[in-house]
Amino acid sequence: MPTSEAWQPTFVGEGQVRYYSLARYALIEALRLAGVQPGSRVLLPEYLCRDLLAPLHQLEAVPCWYAVAPDLAPAMPVEDWPAADVVLAVNYFGFPQNLAPFQAYAERTGAVVIEDNAHGYLSRDQAGQWLGCRTGLGVFSLRKTLRIPDGGALWVGPAYTTSKLPTQKPFNGPGVNLAQLTKARLRGLPLVGESAYRLSTLMARTLRKWRTGSNVPAADPASEQNLPASANPWAGLLASLVGCAAPAEIERRRTAYVRCATVGEQVGAVPVFTALPPYCAPYSYAFRGDAVALAGMRRHAANHGFDLVSWPDLPTEIVGQAPVHYHNVFLVNFLW
Numbered sequence: 001m002p003t004s005e006a007w008q009p010t011f012v013g014e015g016q017v018r019y020y021s022l023a024r025y026a027l028i029e030a031l032r033l034a035g036v037q038p039g040s041r042v043l044l045p046e047y048l049c050r051d052l053l054a055p056l057h058q059l060e061a062v063p064c065w066y067a068v069a070p071d072l073a074p075a076m077p078v079e080d081w082p083a084a085d086v087v088l089a090v091n092y093f094g095f096p097q098n099l100a101p102f103q104a105y106a107e108r109t110g111a112v113v114i115e116d117n118a119h120g121y122l123s124r125d126q127a128g129q130w131l132g133c134r135t136g137l138g139v140f141s142l143r144k145t146l147r148i149p150d151g152g153a154l155w156v157g158p159a160y161t162t163s164k165l166p167t168q169k170p171f172n173g174p175g176v177n178l179a180q181l182t183k184a185r186l187r188g189l190p191l192v193g194e195s196a197y198r199l200s201t202l203m204a205r206t207l208r209k210w211r212t213g214s215n216v217p218a219a220d221p222a223s224e225q226n227l228p229a230s231a232n233p234w235a236g237l238l239a240s241l242v243g244c245a246a247p248a249e250i251e252r253r254r255t256a257y258v259r260c261a262t263v264g265e266q267v268g269a270v271p272v273f274t275a276l277p278p279y280c281a282p283y284s285y286a287f288r289g290d291a292v293a294l295a296g297m298r299r300h301a302a303n304h305g306f307d308l309v310s311w312p313d314l315p316t317e318i319v320g321q322a323p324v325h326y327h328n329v330f331l332v333n334f335l336w
């Protein structure tokens with residue numbers, strides 16, 4: 001099996017990479033490298049999953065917020081953003097965030113920009129630059145692109161490689177979500193694979209609904225403080241990265257997106273992004289819409305073996321005052 005010294009994904013380039021079980025562990029290290037200490041202020045988009053607060057909590061950093069417009073770009077001019085030591089730019093759903101306002105903010109205030117590319121492994125911007133490697137520090141949630149039990153990564157650009165980088169933790173983590181391994185194996189079975197996969201998913205959801213009353217995992221407020229399991233990456237992570245045929249996977253995602261967009265137009269879904277930029281490897285088709293649009297996209301997703309979910313589980317501090325456009329986004333997730 002390759003080791004981290006022997007093999008690097010293409011995106012690493014001039015930088016260095018460290019692997020973790022989750023992007024949240026990578027974010028803890030990114031924040032440390034950015035100089036975050038107890039009391040440091042970290043500027044986050046309001047449109048975010050609540051579990052992203054746990055890395056800040058672990059470091060006793062203080063979150064502050066910038067509003068996000070319906071197209072998921074910052075809603076306010078940078079002059080109006082609150083003061084912070086670090087700012088997080090998110091490439092939502094694998095689409096490149098325009099970094100110009102973040103760079104302007106960094107120049108004006110001296111804040112460090114961390115690129116949250118949890119959704120965008122294999123995705124590039126229109127200039128062909130790998131997402132997650134466009135500022136000095138980037139984080140990836142590889143498990144969101146590949147069906148593996150866990151996998152996150154920290155990318156450290158040349159500007160930071162003279163800093164004291166954390167050593168690579170051993171690849172011996174137990175795997176945060178081992179069910180993904182079973183699902184991937186089922187799906188890989190010849191002939192019966194897809195049916196076996198769908199049956200097992202249906203059974204798991206029915207069982208969950210029977211136990212908890214909902215067929216999706218319950219929101220957990222404690223995830224704003226705690227990280228699950230260990231930081232060590234799962235033993236099979238590097239082999240899975242090596243085994244992923246990146247050009248085919250990017251093409252598969254782009255094709256799935258175009259098909260979703262075509263169906264979306266027919267059923268009245270409103271895509272969050274108006275176009276699929278060149279080189280973008282989308283994590284999902286993100287849309288808003290009424291009950292008819294939702295039913296149409298749900299049918300399409302089910303027919304193609306994709307999950308349809310609403311995103312995100314907003315932080316407690318935001319959820320009560322969130323505008324409608326934070327609450328009404330659905331994703332057809334292309335994880336296979």
Ligand SMILES: Cc1ncc(COP(=O)(O)O)c(C=O)c1O
Nearest residue numbers: 022023024049090116118141152
């Ligand atoms: C934008 C964003 N960043 C980071 C993360 C954290 O990823 P992980 O679950 O691998 O820690 C998530 C997960 O939901 C996310 O949506």
